[in-house]
Amino acid sequence: MGLNIPSLQIISFILSLLCLASAMLLLKLSNGKKKKELSISKPNKSPMPKSYPIIGSFLAILENSGRILQWTSDILLSTSHQTFSLHLPFGQRLIFTANAANVQHILKSNFHVYEKGDFIRTALKDILGDSIVNVDGDEWKFQRQISIHEFNTKSFRKFVGTVVDSELADRLIPILKTAAAKRSVLDLQDILQRFAFDNICQVAFGYDPAYLLPSLPQAEFTDAFDEAVKLCSERMNAFTPQIWKVKRALNIGSEKQLRIAVNHAREFVKEIIRKKKKPNSNKNNNNADVADKTLESADLLSRFLNSNHSDEDFVTDVVMGFILAGRDSTSAALTWFFWLLSHHPEVENEILKEISELRQGNDIDDQTSRGNDIPEAKEMIYTHAALCETMRLYPPLPMDQKEAVSDDVLPDGTVVKKGTRVGYHIYAMGRVETVWGKDWAMFSPTRWLEREEGAEKWKFVGRDQYTYPVFQAGPRICLGKEMAFLQMKRAVAEVLRRFRVVPVMEKGTEPILITKVGIKMKGGFPVRIEERAQ
Structure with missing residues (x-):
């Protein structure tokens, strides 16, 4: 047939299909009840x-x-050490943990043992290539070192603030104002995703997809x-990856769709890179002031190119990685924030009080120029x-996983064999009663705050x-932690x-x-927007 597919992979594929068919039949015979989607805020005691x-x-x-998220969380919260092993087909194991000591062991103490691993790298390779979020070892160290330098510059932080302010003033606020005037219903999740995507594209590679326009358009690159x-996420969530791997080898179905989408997205980014490279090839401007001003508005891609990192595939991977990392994180957090509020x-009243006091303290009024009418993010403690x-x-990322490159034992005694995936369950960790108290299910910002005796202002008390x-x-x-909080606080304010x-x-x-x-x-x-009396 001309296809270079190992016979073992074909056998695994056939066995997977047989297992799937058998499992579905057994499930149908043993349980005629419909699946019930349970409340996200009420854990249930799930048996092993x-x-x-x-x-x-x-x-x-x-x-x-x-x-899967709630189910695995329920199991973890019912165990004594917040750890259990899920047995996958063909003898594989996936260990879940919500134990902070285990997480520290995985992410710090034995960092060299736990890598992204072949499973994750392969699942995301097509879209992310060798970006910082998809590599280990020396490649990761190299990109991390470069990225830390760029993220910590004052000019970059200023650039991020300028992008957010512009997106708020020119797009998000006018759309909300129109919705309030027309008393129309908006999908706030979609609106915030568009807001975040415009932001991250401009920050990552200086491209404005204009995704948050009044018409709420589709955008070629975005799609x-x-x-x-x-x-790619379907790949990562597949418990029988043999199926998608065979589809990839045959270039059929979802894998064919993926190849088309990835090629389109990456080629779009490469075209932006080529355009940005052209002016960089004629550096004959010796005016330092002009150079500094240009740097202040430089996106991450421009910064990498200005640092002589101009390999097209490398910088494409960098851009795609940062877009993926920043695309849904802020929008997801803001969506749930407004629902909880x-x-x-x-x-909500406490936040409004804080915003009002900070604006008055900074002598801000509604006539102030754009970019200066938002309280400093660092002052918004509550x-x-x-x-x-x-x-x-x-x-925003409820679970993450690593792969052990050698045998290990977690602090709670769980044995980890080489090649085993270990997932730390962030969603479950926020629900551990011994950590957060009996009121863990309550939305209570004050659990992060304290007031010293006689002090008027709150003091933030973080968790490790x-x-x-x-x-x-x-x-x-995460390198983008401060950037994410800046974007979210300015949007909230x-x-x-x-x-x-x-x-x-x-x-x-x-x-x-x-x-x-x-x-x-x-x-x-779905929400309605009501304008406040100023």
């Missing part, structure tokens, strides 16, 4: 899934396929990128706590990064002081949580 020869716990996985991310008016509390309950690994932890801690966000939902109902790469609300977040 049964494991069978060859198929492992595939029956339990199949039964809970629509709620291709979204399709590629969706299909709508149920906690006392928190707002910062409310955002941290939101991400405790709904972390291994108890709260929302931005990862250890050597691979501008939206809340002008509008009320009112969910359009039946009273007492909760959004259904779905997970792909990140965490979202199924069907979006």
Whole structure:
């Protein structure tokens, strides 16, 4: 046939299909009930899934396929050490843990043992290539060193603030104002995703997809990128990866769609790179002031090119990695933040009070020029706590996993064999009663705050990064953490002081949580916007 497919892979593929068919038949015979999507805020005591020869716990996985995140979280929270092993088909194991000591061991103490691994790297290779979020070892160290330097420059932070302010003033606020005037219903999840995508594209490679226009348009690059991310996430969530690997070898179905989408997205970025390279080849401007001004508005791609890192594939990988890392994180956090706020008016009032006091203290009024009418992000202590509390309950990346490159033993005694994947369950970690207290289910920003005796202002009290690994932890801690908080706080300050966000939902109902790469609300977040009296 001319296809170079190992016979073992074909056999695995056939066995996988047989297992899947058998499992579905057994499940149908043993349980005629419909799957029920349970509330995201009420953990249930789930028994340890049964494991069978060859198929492992595939029956339990199949039964809970629509709620893997909640199901695995429930199991973890019912164990004594917040750790359990899920048996996959063909003798493979996936270890889940919500134990902070284990997380510190994986992400710091034994960092050299736990890498991205072949499973994740292969699943994301097509879209991310060898970007910082998809490599290990020397390649990762090299990119990390370059990126740290660029992220820590004052000019870059200023550039990020300028991009956010512009997107708020020119796009997000006018759309919300129009919706308020027309009393129309908006999908706030979609709006915030568009807002975040415009931001990250401009920051990452100086391209404005104009995704957040009043017409809410489709964008060629955006559509291709979204399709590629969706299909890659299906790869990562597959418990029988042999199936997609064979489809990739045959270039059929979803793998053919993925190849088309990835080629389109990456070629688009490469075209931007080629255009940016042209002016860089004629550096005959000796005016230092002009050079400094140019640097202040430089995106990450321009900074890499200016640092003589001009290999086309390398910088394409860098851009794609940063877009993926920043695309859904801020929008997901803000979506859940506004939903939680709508149920906690006392928190909303505290944030409004903080914004008002900071604006008065900084002599800000509504006639001030754009970019200066938002309180300094670092001064928004209560707002910062409310955002941290939101991400405790709904972390933008609810789970992450590593692969052991050698045998190891976790602090709680769990034995990890070489090649085993270990997932640290961030969603479950925010629900551990011994860590967060009996009121862990409450949305309470004050659990992050304290007041010294006689002091008027709140003081933020953070948790260590291994108890709260929302931005990862250890050597691979997220470089964009400060950028994300800056974007979120500025958005919160501008939206809340002008509008009320009112969910359009039946009273007492909760959004259904779905997970792909990140965490979202199924069907979006429909809201009405009400303008506040200034």
